[in-house]
Amino acid sequence: MTAALHLREPAVLVLEDGRTFTGRSYGSRGETVGEAVFCTAMTGYQETLTDPSYHRQVVVMTAPHVGNTGWNDEDDESSRIWVSGYVVRDPALRPSSWRSQRSLEDELVTQGVVGICDIDTRALTRHLRERGAMRVGIFSGEDARMPSAHLLERVTAAPAMAGASLAQEVSTDEAYVVEAVGERRFTVAAIDLGIKAMTPHQMAQRGIEVHVLPATSTFEDINAIDGLDGVFFSNGPGDPSAADHEVGVLRETLAAGIPFFGICFGNQLLGRALGFGTFKLKYGHRGINQPVMDRRTRKVEVTAHNHGFAVDAPLDKDTETEFGTASVSHVCLNDDVVEGLELRSASGELTAFSVQYHPEAAAGPHDAAYLFDRFVDLLQQQTTSEGANA
Template sequence: MPVHAPAILVLEDGRTFRGDNYGAEGETFGEAVFNTGMTGYQETLTDPSYHRQVVVMTAPHIGNTGVNDDDPESSRIWVAGYVVRDPARVPSSWRSVRSLDDELRAQGVVGISGVDTRALTRHLRERGAMKVGISTVETDPAALLERVRASGEMAGTELASQVSTEAAYVVPALPGPWGEKRFTVAALDLGIKTMTPHRMAERGCEVHVLPATASLDDVNAVNPDGLFYSNGPGDPAATTHQVEVLQAALAQGLPYFGICFGNQLFGRALGFGTYKLKYGHRGINQPVIDRTTGKVEVTAHNHGFAVDAPLEGSTTTPYGEASVSHVCLNDDVVEGLELRDASGALTGFSVQYHPEAAAGPHDAAYLFDRFVDLMSTGPEARSARTSTDADADADEKEA
């Protein structure tokens, strides 16, 4: 077993924890948040939504299944730092190709182990998410505290452009009873996870993943049946370009589906505000009610901001009537929105949680089917059917 150097963790309020280095040696800073998941740590580590955040795992034993090359949700680890209590000494899984410690070290991610993560989590629940530093090179907590307090804030920061793809790419539709392809989806990558376009491809969607800087012309260039906005990091109030693109897309009647950050930007496009939660929702055990079906889902979350929309009634917007479709049963936070036209037909919807959750739970996977249904009855589909009917009528008259 390797010998690990001592490490310290200092929160911006001065609370200090000591432990051992886990992963790369060095120093790192970010926003301290906690994740309640007991599995799926590879999905957490490689989720771009965790960019510039130091993740505290509440489950005491982490790393027991090692690391494989199939489960990452992006091309790299995005967390700024990693905090665990009891790391696995030896990974045990037939899929494992290396240890989590080795992977963190290889990607330069500074972490700390041997920390009382229960005490740290309780502190963050009481005081709220805050800036933090982890160091294996600094022994003086007061000196590290100065650097922690001088580090950047999460509120007011635009980060989606830092994690987005630089060039557009296509995820082909997977064949099924419908043939090779059913729909074309334009997906703005604000920090998209690999599993998201895969879930759509499974349903016959050809997904054109576009950079976060894409314009409405870029969206329309792929002739989409629907528009999708992904999860991602940062403050939605600081992300303005994508809101403007979404408003223009809604105005032309393009069916819309958004996840997580895509829910927050949908809210802002509809005229609602957003705000920072005290410590956020991160984990795989959050109960949410879908008001359209009355069913309660156990869901996976990763968000530090939320939409400020009225829980009851509807709000008139330039694009139709907007209302809250999903609510967290723990704290009544808005977890989904829907938009309907004058006839009451659904034209767009979003959820704050992750229906694509690779490690589960999978209660919310039906939302991808809802998007497919929306595209099958959306304005593009109606226009195509009208044109087909008109051509058939013309042929009949000529005959």
């Protein structure tokens, strides 16, 4: 018998401002706490759950029906589920996909992920939009029967996301290499701050040999890679203001003139390396349907997002930095949040760039896949320049 057919026990969701939702247990039974965030994706829940950027977060799905396509062994973006808890309105009674190998709920039970269902996720999402992302707890079984004041104490005792340094908790312990598909054209060091599997895959498809390094790596570790052509910083969880080590490594990379590409957390760290501040968004951007404009081409892309922090950089002017001229390259059309940065030399050549969203799009639309091609162009530009100067 699958988990979906088990008798569901009462469960309760408690927000740190005291608002409470009652429902039924979903997935593993017990207690979990984290930051409550909502995801607007209609599909791709498996990739969402296995995205390390969701570490220490309780994800609320705005789509009403979740679990319809089950779970398979091919679509994971990392080695495990990273969310702290999962909230859905109507879980699927059974999966319906030829690729499904088991139900979503079975996988949640296997990996010990506590969830809740049969609650008004629309009301919960509206509350988070009005009040902002906040700490939350899900309690089922015996825990759900405890006094509400006691449950609220457990929620407020949980650490806040602001100030949290989490990249090293989700990063790889050992370096590994993703080989280029076909002829190797370039070699890149990718700092794993919570990298998704599709990212090095996208680079490998373009002839890049990707050396994935732990978040604790130093500039010396990067520079020790034979034939290094560029550096990449991945997505990841936590507050960029707490990532001083990673910012220091990136500043050394920029000073050395090594081509750089960053996504999501990597965009925030590039912002800090260039002297910009970062701030926590009220409720963040999470989903695979967020409109972004490339300010250079004026093209509007529908993109995949998962971030609760953003870069504080001016939209109306360039900024001179010690590494060159920085500008905002992409902007979110919903709220004018910075979604990308560019760094150019005195001669106007691109030397580094980043985006706040996910061009690897797992899950999500493929509108932004061109950014990996832009990275290839940057690497080729650097190689050509070095050859001309040799």
